[in-house]
Amino acid sequence: xxxxxxxxxxxxxxxxxxxxxxxxxxxxxxxxxxxxxxxxxxxxxxxxxxxxxxxxxxxxxxxxxxxxxxxxxxxxxxxxxxxxxxxxxxxxxxxxxxxxxxxxxxxxxxxxxxxxxxxxxxxxxxxxxxxxxxxxxxxxxxxxxxxxxxxxxxxxxxxxxxxxxxxxxxxxxxxxxxxxxxxxxxxxxxxxxxxxxxxxxxxxxxxxxxxxxxxxxxxxxxxxxxxxxxxxxxxxxxxxxxxxxxxxxxxxxxxxxxxxxxxxxxxxxxxxxxxxxxxxxxxxxxxxxxxxxxxxxxxxxxxxxxxxxxxxxxxxxxxxxxxxxxxxxxxxxxxxxxxxxxxxxxxxxxxxxxxxxxxxxxxxxxxxxxxxxxxxxxxxxxxxxxxxxxxxxxxxxxxxxxxxxxxxxxxxxxxxxxxxx
Amino acid sequence: xxxxxxxxxxxxxxxxxxxxxxxxxxxxxxxxxxxxxxxxxxxxxxxxxxxxxxxxxxxxxxxxxxxxxxxxxxxxxxxxxxxxxxxxxxxxxxxxxxxxxxxxxxxxxxxxxxxxxxxxxxxxxxxxxxxxxxxxxxxxxxxxxxxxxxxxxxxxxxxxxxxxxxxxxxxxxxxxxxxxxxxxxxxxxxxxxxxxxxxxxxxxxxxxxxxxxxxxxxxxxxxxxxxxxxxxxxxxxxxxxxxxxxxxxxxxxxxxxxxxx
Ligand SMILES: Nc1ncnc2c1ncn2[C@@H]1O[C@H](COP(=O)(O)OP(=O)(O)OP(=O)(O)O)[C@@H](O)[C@H]1O
Ligand SMILES: [Mg+2]
Numbered sequence: 001x002x003x004x005x006x007x008x009x010x011x012x013x014x015x016x017x018x019x020x021x022x023x024x025x026x027x028x029x030x031x032x033x034x035x036x037x038x039x040x041x042x043x044x045x046x047x048x049x050x051x052x053x054x055x056x057x058x059x060x061x062x063x064x065x066x067x068x069x070x071x072x073x074x075x076x077x078x079x080x081x082x083x084x085x086x087x088x089x090x091x092x093x094x095x096x097x098x099x100x101x102x103x104x105x106x107x108x109x110x111x112x113x114x115x116x117x118x119x120x121x122x123x124x125x126x127x128x129x130x131x132x133x134x135x136x137x138x139x140x141x142x143x144x145x146x147x148x149x150x151x152x153x154x155x156x157x158x159x160x161x162x163x164x165x166x167x168x169x170x171x172x173x174x175x176x177x178x179x180x181x182x183x184x185x186x187x188x189x190x191x192x193x194x195x196x197x198x199x200x201x202x203x204x205x206x207x208x209x210x211x212x213x214x215x216x217x218x219x220x221x222x223x224x225x226x227x228x229x230x231x232x233x234x235x236x237x238x239x240x241x242x243x244x245x246x247x248x249x250x251x252x253x254x255x256x257x258x259x260x261x262x263x264x265x266x267x268x269x270x271x272x273x274x275x276x277x278x279x280x281x282x283x284x285x286x287x288x289x290x291x292x293x294x295x296x297x298x299x300x301x302x303x304x305x306x307x308x309x310x311x312x313x314x315x316x317x318x319x320x321x322x323x324x325x326x327x328x329x330x331x332x333x334x335x336x337x338x339x340x341x342x343x344x345x346x347x348x349x350x351x352x353x354x355x356x357x358x359x360x361x362x363x364x365x366x367x368x369x370x371x372x373x374x375x376x377x378x379x380x381x382x383x384x385x386x387x388x389x390x391x392x393x394x395x396x397x398x399x400x401x402x403x404x405x406x407x408x409x410x411x412x413x414x415x416x417x418x419x420x421x
Numbered sequence: 422x423x424x425x426x427x428x429x430x431x432x433x434x435x436x437x438x439x440x441x442x443x444x445x446x447x448x449x450x451x452x453x454x455x456x457x458x459x460x461x462x463x464x465x466x467x468x469x470x471x472x473x474x475x476x477x478x479x480x481x482x483x484x485x486x487x488x489x490x491x492x493x494x495x496x497x498x499x500x501x502x503x504x505x506x507x508x509x510x511x512x513x514x515x516x517x518x519x520x521x522x523x524x525x526x527x528x529x530x531x532x533x534x535x536x537x538x539x540x541x542x543x544x545x546x547x548x549x550x551x552x553x554x555x556x557x558x559x560x561x562x563x564x565x566x567x568x569x570x571x572x573x574x575x576x577x578x579x580x581x582x583x584x585x586x587x588x589x590x591x592x593x594x595x596x597x598x599x600x601x602x603x604x605x606x607x608x609x610x611x612x613x614x615x616x617x618x619x620x621x622x623x624x625x626x627x628x629x630x631x632x633x634x635x636x637x638x639x640x641x642x643x644x645x646x647x648x649x650x651x652x653x654x655x656x657x658x659x660x661x662x663x664x665x666x667x668x669x670x671x672x673x674x675x676x677x678x679x680x681x682x
Contacts, residue, residue, distance in 0.1 A: 005555065016537045331533040334494060335594065336522025336550040338515050414494045418533070 003344070010349040014356075021353060024317040027310025028357030028397060029364060032390045035303040036365020039386035041372055042295060044379035049288050053281045060136075061260050062279040063087050063246040063267070067239075082227050082238035085275035087267075089217075089242050095266070101259045103251040106133050107243035109217055112228040113185035117171050124167045126184055126213045128220035130154070136247055137209060139197040146178050146193030153192075154218030162193040166210040182213065187223065189215065217243075256282045307393060310357070311401035318350055318405035322412075329409055330417025343410040350402020351395060358394030362387050438506045441601050441633045442468040442491060447500035447510070449486050460486040462656040463500055468635065468649070470601065473628040475644065476637045478653035484637045485606060487653065491635060492525055492604045493517045505601050522550050526595025528605035532587040534579040540566060540590045541575040547597040565593040569623065585616035592623060603627060605636040621646060 014021040065086025089107060096105045111126040134140070134148045141148055142165050153160045161182065168177040168191075181188040197209040230237045250259050260280045267276055322329070329342055369380040449461040461483045468474055476484050489495040490502065493509060502510040505524055509517070521527075534543050544562035545553075553561070566572055569589040571582075579587050588608060595603050603624070609617030621643065624634045636647070644650050645664065652660035 005549070013537060327533065328535060331529075331535070332546065332550075333518070334492065334521065334527045334533075335547040336518055336598070338518040338550070340515075341518075341550060415489055418494070418529070 003348070006344055006348050007352060010345065010352050013349065014353060020317075021356075024314060025353050025357030025360070027313035028307065028354045028394050029310075029361040031303065031306035031310040031397075032358050032361025032394050033364030033368060034306055035299075035390045035393070036362055036382060036386055037368035037372065037380075038299045038303070039390075040365065040369035040380040040382045041378065042292070042299065043381040043383055043386070044369075044373070046288070046292050047381060048379050050285070053285050053288065060281060061248040061250065061256065061263065062281075063091075063248070063263065064277045064279060065241050065244050066275055066277050068273045068275040082240045084240040085273070086241040087243050087246055087271070087276050091267075091270065092243060092246055095246070095248070095263070099259065099262065101250050101252065101255040102248050104132055104136060104249045106130055106136050106247040107217055108133065108245040108247065109220065109242065110228075110244045111184075111215075111220060111224065112230045112239070113224070114231075115167075115171070115213060116183040122170060124170065124211060124213060125207050126161075126215060127207075128215050128217040130217055133214065133247075134195065136249060137197060138199055139195050139209060141193055142196040143178060143194040146191075148193050148195060149214060149216045151216075154216035157219045157222040158216075159187060159189045159219070159223065160192045161189040161213050161215040162195050163191050163213050164208075164210040165194060165196045166208065167213055168194055170211070184213070184215075185224075189213075253282070256280060303390075303393075307397055310354075311397040314350060314354060314397065315401040315405060318346065318402055319408070321349075322346065322405055322409045325409075326412065326417045326420040329412050330414050330420065333412075333414040334418060339410040342412075343406045346406035346409045347399070347402050350406065351398035354394045354398030354402075355391070358391045361394065362391060365390070438503065439469055440467045440503070441470045441505055442466065442635070443501075443503040445501040445503070447490060447497050447502055449483075449490060449495065450498040460656055461490070464658055466651065466658070466661075468633060470633055471628060471631045472648045473624060473634045473646075474636070474649040474651065475647040476635065476651050476653065477639070477641070477644070478659075481655075482653040483656040484653055486656075488604055488606050488635070488637050491602075492527055493521050518550075522547055523598045524600050524602065526592075526597075526600045526603040528588070528591050528595050528603060528608045530607040530610040532579070532584070532591045532611075534587055534590055534594075536579055539576045539578060540571060540582070540593075543579065543590055544594045544597055547594060551598050561597070562593070565596055566590070569593045583616075584612050585619060588612065588616075588620050589623065592620070592627075596627070601631075601633060603632055603634045605634065607637055607639065609638065609640065 067083065067085055092105055092107050095102060106129060109128045111128055113126050114121045115124040115126060116122070117124075129149075131149055131151060141162075146162070148162050149160060152158070161184070163171070163177055163182070171177065171182060172180060177191050177194060180191050182191060183189075195214075226240050226242060227238055228241065230239055248259075248263070250256050257280070260278055260283070264278055267278065332342060332345075366382050369382050372378055373380045444464055444466040446463040446465060447461070448459065448463040450457050450459045464487075476487060478484050486495070490497050491504075493504075497510055500510065501508055504520065507520075509520055512520070534540070535546065538546075541559065541562045544565055545558050548558040548561065563572065563575055566575055569592055571586060571589055571593070574582070574586075579590065582590065588611075591608075592603075605624070608624075609620055612620065617640070624636065625646070628634055636643075647664060649663050650660070651658060
């Protein structure tokens with residue numbers, strides 16, 4: 001018998017018991033739906049994580065200064081004694097000099113100074129760094145008339161700064177910020193350029209790069225000294241942090257882990273007070289991948305169980321179906337059906353059923369992913385591969401769980417089958 | 422063109438046997454655990470082409486057993502069965518299915534139609550297994566249903582028809598692959614007398630177009646309208662009578678020339 005026609009007839013037959021067929025396939029519908037939705041959620045989460053990691057620069061190592069928790073004496077020293085911690089410019093020079101894998105190293109100091117906008121303090125942060133920062137952070141000069149900070153700014157202690165495009169909008173609205181002055185802690189800085197970060201990267205403790213002001217670190221040290229005053233809930237605190245961050249770009253990605261290890265060894269020796277943290281986005285990525293693998297295994301098991309349940313449901317109903325249609329099977333055999341014809345008929349029926357279940361399940365999964373995206377505000381991504389895989393699996397469920405009932409039907413004794421009412 | 426008999430189906434080559442059904446010492450024993458029942462004692466029966474033959478006997482005498490053997494639904498325990506010139510007593514399941522498909526038409530007491538199919542689809546089923554093309558099959562099903570008087574109800578489901586009409590559909594289905602033998606197990610058992618007689622007339626027309634009809638029946642009146650009656654008792658043939666008063670039988674040579682109006 002021709003297979004296409006068999007498929008057609010089995011669809012027809014399933015349609016004549018539409019509701020029962022629907023209930024039968026429901027297990028597969030939910031199984032496939034769950035798989036597609038879970039894969040979409042997991043894919044969305046992993047893309048989001050990847051984006052975050054990439055935003056920090058995959059070929060970077062970041063050394064962050066952290067206030068040591070054991071440093072009770074400086075805490076208690078109240079406002080007059082400054083708390084001094086973190087990595088220093090000496091560390092930077094040493095690393096730049098001794099670590100041949102390090103292609104560039106950029107210090108960033110948060111000045112903890114207020115930017116005044118028409119007499120009011122704004123939330124714009126000021127960072128002091130060196131010109132290489134522009135390239136390292138994947139930023140660019142946004143207005144060709146301007147420039148980024150230069151080394152001569154530092155050498156001459158010029159009160160010059162470059163401003164992110166969002167900060168410029170906040171401070172000057174639609175007026176041209178170039179050539180204007182900005183009040184930073186009472187000193188007026190000349191705006192020499194405008195920059196932007198096309199990737200919307202967040203660096204330096206979650207500050208949006210487009211919303212900061214950048215000046216040269218040497219100029220800042222000369223003009224303001226190394227001490228900063230941090231305002232904290234109404235009180236003041238003096239801190240000396242030479243560099244809040246050291247951004248290190250390694251020449252070869254292969255060398256990241258090795259270099260990070262050497263850096264850790266070096267810092268352990270020179271900073272016994274443990275006032276630093278080494279962050280390696282690449283390692284985070286690796287960890288992320290490992291945990292992703294675990295969650296994939298867990299989800300695959302859940303999916304396998306739900307499809308198993310769906311498959312057993314199919315098998316159960318197919319057995320009942322065959323029991324109910326015993327006389328039909330006998331009659332078919334009497335008018336010339338081979339065992340093979342009966343086997344094909346019931347197998348096709350099971351596969352058609354699970355395939356339709358698979359199609360509905362994919363729809364359900366896409367819908368669920370959409371609902372999760374809207375209500376849980378999570379990114380979800382339905383990948384073609386997840387759709388193909390789960391549909392393929394539902395076809396396989398039909399084959400696996402339909403074979404036994406179909407074989408059973410094919411091997412019924414024709415006379416016994418005919419005698420059944 | 423009568424019942425669309427296109428050709429005679431005797432095995433090719435050699436001289437054609439006179440008998441469409443030739444049983445030689447055919448027997449059947451059922452085994453159920455330790456005890457065995459010899460439902461059919463060794464019998465010799467020869468049935469020529471183109472007759473209407475009845476099998477009678479009390480309940481449990483082995484009529485259905487014999488008919489199942491004739492219909493290749495069951496395997497004999499001994500002896501030989503030559504159907505239309507071919508020994509079919511020891512064949513594999515696939516070959517048996519093919520012979521059932523093309524050489525034998527089955528009619529059942531309870532019609533055994535497929536309730537979800539239209540009657541046209543019902544008639545198509547044996548042709549599907551024989552590998553007809555879709556178009557040819559639908560056409561032939563329509564012709565056959567037309568011939569049994571149901572040409573205007575092709576798209577009806579069996580549940581929308583009376584018992585007699587259902588049995589007509591079943592007969593049309595039995596004729597689908599143009600077999601030389603029609604086997605019917607109590608085909609009128611579920612019908613009233615009048616409808617039963619109509620079915621009987623239909624069988625006569627089939628006989629006249631050259632087919633052999635072998636019918637199991639309990640109705641003694643039918644003895645008068647068939648050419649031959651075989652009576653079984655406990656698996657033995659106790660009576661085998663020909664009834665020349667019945668309509669004249671068609672010889673095997675005349676098979677191809679059907680003359681139904
Ligand atoms: N599958 C079987 N296993 C064991 N014994 C069987 C089987 N089928 C039939 N028999 C026995 O064979 C004998 C003949 O049965 P069969 O069905 O041929 O009778 P029958 O003449 O058709 O009767 P009825 O007129 O009631 O249909 C009975 O004794 C029956 O019990
Ligand atoms: Mg019987």
